[in-house]
Amino acid sequence: MTFHYFHLMPWPDLPPDFDEKYDSAWVTLPNSIYDPEKGHALYNRYFDELERADKLGWDSVCVNEHHQNAYGTMPSPNIMAAVLTQRIKRARIGIIGNALPLHDDPLRVAEEIAMLDVISGGRIISGFVRGTGMEYFSYNINPTLSRERMNEAHDLIIQAWTRPGPFSFEGEHYNYRYVNIWPRPLQKPHPPIWMPGTASLETIDFAAAHRYPYMTVFMPMEQRKRAYELYRRLAEEKYGYEAQPEQLAFCVPIAIAETDDLAMKEGERYMMWLFQKAMKVPTEFFMPPGYMSLRSIRAAIENRASFGFANTTFKELVEQGVVIAGSPATVIEKLSYYTEVLHAGMLVTGGCTDGMPDYLVLKHQEMMAREVMPYFRQQELPPEPRPAEIHSEPH
Template identity: 35%
Template sequence: MKAALFSAARYNGPAEDVGWPVASTVYAAEAASYALNIALDQFEMADQLGFDWVSVAEHHYAPFSLTPNPMIMAGALTQRVKRAKIALLGASIPINNPIRVAEEFAMLDTITGGRVIAGMLRGTPNEYVTYNINPAESRARFEEALKLVKTAWTQTEPFGWQGRYYQYKSVSLWPRIVQKPHPKIYMSGSSPESAEFAAKNHIGLGFAVTSVPLAKVAADYFRGQCRRFGYEPDPEDIIYRVGVHVAESDDQALEDFTAAVGAAPRGSLTMANRALESAVAATGYYGRDADAQRGRLMPGGLRERVEEGRILLGGPESVLKQIEKIRDDLGAGVVDFTVTHQMGAKTNRSIELIAEKILPKIRGW
């Protein structure tokens, strides 16, 4: 099993934090700077402590995570992370210019000598408002954009693209991608439609903002689809991204985390604006099992979240047992340990404890 660290760069300064998008009238520049820079420090620490990957994400218009352009964060990481792979989980390709995304990946892959992992996501439902894209087009845009990115990475002669959503007269990437034929690609995989597409196209799946029981249903479905399309996924084809806080003991971890959650701006995304979420749902964004998809985004109590594997919380031994469940139920080969609430020295200690007490054990799994 491999370990990734995702330090989400959550803003902990003053904020009104009502709904989504969140106003920035009440805002402290130094708190934002701290959030981004301590995340960079923690990514560097993870690299030095032996994490296999560091990962970043794309979110907009909220204090939840200050990386609306994960490529910029990844660019900074190329100068700090010297060994671990840098996983973009992801780039939200349906709301961006796919060729720009392909170029940015190629730059990162070139600077790092081929250490980039390419998560290509649809983004969260609210994010279709960000750049004014119809969420009903999300899946079709995703599928076309992904094909376009792969084409741009593999073609060496200039080409034009006459798509449904994207048209380019002449594309020719400089620099080129280093990894051949291209970096490992992941997509988010909670819905049946995503699992089918991933299996058909031999793409890995990433689970986030979900629970182990829900992800198990999706992972089982994915494996069934892989058999149908003749693809044999390996454990590394499934990533489980999950919030984490490890302390010396269960009680200490609970005390730390409860205090951090209480002090932080709520900073949630889709479900912070229920009217908007309903409007997105009405476009058909979620697909065939909309109820399950919407359900997994609902916030829950802390005890329930730990029990369902929505968060890894406790001392090292307890967290190891929680990870065991991720391995056994999902067959996940990568755990993306996520710093959702920044606690400074306590978070640093949590990362150290993962490296010292957890990584050596899960590595042999």
């Protein structure tokens, strides 16, 4: 298993009357609630957390893109990644990811990722996402065009990274007479691409077709299991290969402490903000007409997929596998289910809590790094000696 420290960079200081006064933490939440002076301190604290994760041995640190909300204050993940290239000295830097359909100029995304890859010495992971339904209201994008804009932007970016320029690109949504990016990415053929998702059939199929790692996000274990089974089945039956653990990732918040009881208490105190407040979204924002295909909606209904957690207790979140909470031994046991049963090999977890004091964040980081991660690290064995070496006498 590889370990990836992900940060939402949330705005935790919602007003006391938030539940009664506001129906959403997205799109319509007044930006007068945001305090730029406090935001300055928060950004730097979040960068410090990511820098510590690098020093503690996490395989990558990760940021993402969201707009007009308190859930995650990173409208430009590429700017955040640029800052991290100067702070993160060893780990990869994951951008998971750029919401391609929201961008009217995906060539700019290709250029920025190429720049970051060169600056970082080839350490960029480039995630591509469609963006949540809420973002289509924030950016005034027609959600019925989401999938085709996503696929076309993807093809343009891959060509920009890999084809010698200049060349022209003519599509339904994007047209360029000259595609000729400077600089070109350092990694060949291009930076690795991840595809996070909430189990839409088309996204899983697209990821499997391109052999991109597919990452499940904030969902019950049974829903994750079905998504992975579909990915493996498509890989084998439709695309002719066997999916590997490094192609299946899972984003799951983890509360770790010295005992199971303490982990449950700390998790309930600091994680419920994420599910009850930061994810407070009216259905019409979350799933605008045309955002999901009828096929995916039908599958979600048949599989009883869960898209909201407002009325779910912390204990229920743990029981459903949406969250992991426990001592190091319990966390190892629950993560082992992913590796041994689901054959998923990439854990994405980290900073997405409400006002957790820094000493507790540090404790969680250190306990994961020192008591959990070593259990799953593959130890490199020395090469077996050749027969002649086994029997030869020292000179």
